[in-house]
Amino acid sequence: MILRDQTDADRDAVRAVVTAAYRGLPIASGTEPAIMDALWASGGAIVALVAEDFSGLVGQAAFSAVQIFGPGFRINGNGTNGGWVALGPLSVRPDRQRAGVGTALIQEGFSRLKARGAAGCLVVGDPAYYGRHGFRRPAGLHVPGVPDRYVLAVPFRGSPPPAGTVEYHEAFSAT
Numbered sequence: 001m002i003l004r005d006q007t008d009a010d011r012d013a014v015r016a017v018v019t020a021a022y023r024g025l026p027i028a029s030g031t032e033p034a035i036m037d038a039l040w041a042s043g044g045a046i047v048a049l050v051a052e053d054f055s056g057l058v059g060q061a062a063f064s065a066v067q068i069f070g071p072g073f074r075i076n077g078n079g080t081n082g083g084w085v086a087l088g089p090l091s092v093r094p095d096r097q098r099a100g101v102g103t104a105l106i107q108e109g110f111s112r113l114k115a116r117g118a119a120g121c122l123v124v125g126d127p128a129y130y131g132r133h134g135f136r137r138p139a140g141l142h143v144p145g146v147p148d149r150y151v152l153a154v155p156f157r158g159s160p161p162p163a164g165t166v167e168y169h170e171a172f173s174a175t
Ligand SMILES: CC(C)(COP(=O)(O)OP(=O)(O)OC[C@H]1O[C@@H](n2cnc3c(N)ncnc32)[C@H](O)[C@@H]1OP(=O)(O)O)[C@@H](O)C(=O)NCCC(=O)NCCS
Pocket: 021, 022, 025, 090, 091, 092, 093, 096, 097, 098, 099, 100, 101, 102, 103, 104, 124, 125, 126, 128, 129
């Protein structure tokens, strides 16, 4: 398996992987393929990786900048130089799940984000899975419409994210 940057030529294959991975999941909104399309089309993904093997594209991970705001402050990060980044969508083709593809995509993404100076990574997801990758529940951080227990963060530079409200890239409103 190889990991590489997503390109324009991957768009349909990425959409197929995202669609297959999220299909029928209780946590899925059904909008994940549209979100991935919108992120790609808008250039909103700071890092977009794909995993590929002899059978074609088997996984993808996208990372985009988030804004965090609270009383008296707003971090208008672009994901570099101290900004926070969110992971998602993250998908592995169902027939290749539980073989380390998701782990490899997350680790490669982290190393690229660290090289760009990101403060850390957030995710909305299952603590049982993301806890394995260092994600923890940060005090006082909220994503509108999401139960707090699913809002997780891993700092790259030691400091947790500030208590506040997270605003995702506008592509996450895609339907
Ligand atoms: C979640 C996902 C990306 C993980 O990718 P993966 O390649 O299957 O994961 P890995 O092989 O790196 O890790 C697998 C390990 O994580 C565990 N795991 C996978 N999903 C899990 C979950 N939801 N909760 C707890 N553990 C989970 C597996 O049991 C496995 O553990 P083991 O090695 O002890 O057997 C993939 O299963 C997927 O695409 N799921 C559907 C879409 C999705 O849920 N995306 C994330 C939304 S936030």
